[in-house]
Amino acid sequence: MILVVGAKGMLGQDLMRVLPGDVRGVDIGEIDITSAESVRRVLLTLKPRVVVNAAAYTDVDGCETNVELAMAVNGEGVGHLAAVTKELGALLVQVSTDYVFDGGKGSACGEDDPVNPLSVYGRSKLLGEENARTNPDHLIVRTQWLYGLGGKNFVETMLRLAKERKELAVVDDQIGSPTWTVDLALAINELIDNNCRGTYHAANSGFCSWFDFAEAIFAEAGIPMTVRPQTTEELGRPAPRPLYSVLDCGKLTRDTGLVLEQWREALKSYLAKRREAGMN
Numbered sequence: 001m002i003l004v005v006g007a008k009g010m011l012g013q014d015l016m017r018v019l020p021g022d023v024r025g026v027d028i029g030e031i032d033i034t035s036a037e038s039v040r041r042v043l044l045t046l047k048p049r050v051v052v053n054a055a056a057y058t059d060v061d062g063c064e065t066n067v068e069l070a071m072a073v074n075g076e077g078v079g080h081l082a083a084v085t086k087e088l089g090a091l092l093v094q095v096s097t098d099y100v101f102d103g104g105k106g107s108a109c110g111e112d113d114p115v116n117p118l119s120v121y122g123r124s125k126l127l128g129e130e131n132a133r134t135n136p137d138h139l140i141v142r143t144q145w146l147y148g149l150g151g152k153n154f155v156e157t158m159l160r161l162a163k164e165r166k167e168l169a170v171v172d173d174q175i176g177s178p179t180w181t182v183d184l185a186l187a188i189n190e191l192i193d194n195n196c197r198g199t200y201h202a203a204n205s206g207f208c209s210w211f212d213f214a215e216a217i218f219a220e221a222g223i224p225m226t227v228r229p230q231t232t233e234e235l236g237r238p239a240p241r242p243l244y245s246v247l248d249c250g251k252l253t254r255d256t257g258l259v260l261e262q263w264r265e266a267l268k269s270y271l272a273k274r275r276e277a278g279m280n
């Protein structure tokens with residue numbers, strides 16, 4: 001059985017839809033990964049063959065002021081999962097982030113590039129990676145700029161703001177790859193299926209700035225909107241972000257044969273799914 005932890009989150013919901021076979025999901029209410037006792041109880045009862053951890057404290061700016069919570073969920077919580085999966089002889093799949101990098105390289109980051117997180121969130125996720133590795137049977141999947149049904153994300157924020165405004169300022173000096181949670185779930189499935197172990201990058205192909213992404217969202221959704229470029233400094237968010245954090249996903253392709261679709265194609269598929277689901 002595959003157990004998805006954080007099954008009610010944005011990625012968790014798509015993992016539940018995409019992963020084949022006997023899949024169970026747990027989230028807050030049934031498990032609290034910050035508690036070693038809770039993790040032990042749930043995992044020893046269910047005895048999964050694979051645990052995919054999509055649970056996290058994902059409020060990047062919130063992490064700056066809630067350091068203890070960030071470390072407990074994103075760091076130590078993964079340690080509890082690693083200890084019990086190791087005891088069970090189960091694979092632990094840990095979802096991580098481009099924010100473990102500082103974005104200073106200026107070209108796509110490979111799995112073995114040096115890490116240097118700029119934010120509390122990035123540091124907490126890096127601790128999660130280190131803790132995941134205490135189970136030798138682990139898979140760490142770094143991804144970025146996620147959007148999906150049933151989650152707070154940039155696409156939904158843009159579409160909501162479009163109902164209130166005719167003009168928006170969007171950051172144009174952060175570069176990355178917008179990634180649809182369905183495509184990430186497919187990549188995680190391929191990695192598990194191909195018995196891959198260790199660290200992998202998985203994101204939709206191509207890259208852009210948040211500004212480019214906003215323009216694409218409005219163009220594909222057929223919404224007239226004036227988008228103005230803005231710098232990260234002008235926006236002034238609490239947590240520093242890497243400026244160039246494109247992930248090199250070549251290892252994923254070499255080891256599984258999978259190339260994730262171009263980000264703009266994925267965006268079109270997502271917008272079509274939203275329409276099918278009756279969202280506007």
Ligand SMILES: NC(=O)C1=CN([C@@H]2O[C@H](COP(=O)(O)OP(=O)(O)OC[C@H]3O[C@@H](n4cnc5c(N)ncnc54)[C@H](O)[C@@H]3O)[C@@H](O)[C@H]2O)C=CC1
Pocket residue numbers: 005006007008009010011012027028031032033034053054055056057058073077095096097098125143144145146147151152
């Ligand atoms: N959203 C994004 O743009 C990115 C997300 N990631 C990573 O991808 C993964 C999935 O992210 P999202 O789906 O956006 O997250 P989300 O915020 O939508 O969902 C997280 C889930 O974790 C659960 N959770 C929180 N604390 C918990 C605890 N103590 N015990 C058990 N469950 C708990 C929440 O109830 C929620 O259902 C996370 O590991 C995140 O760090 C990586 C890169 C970018």
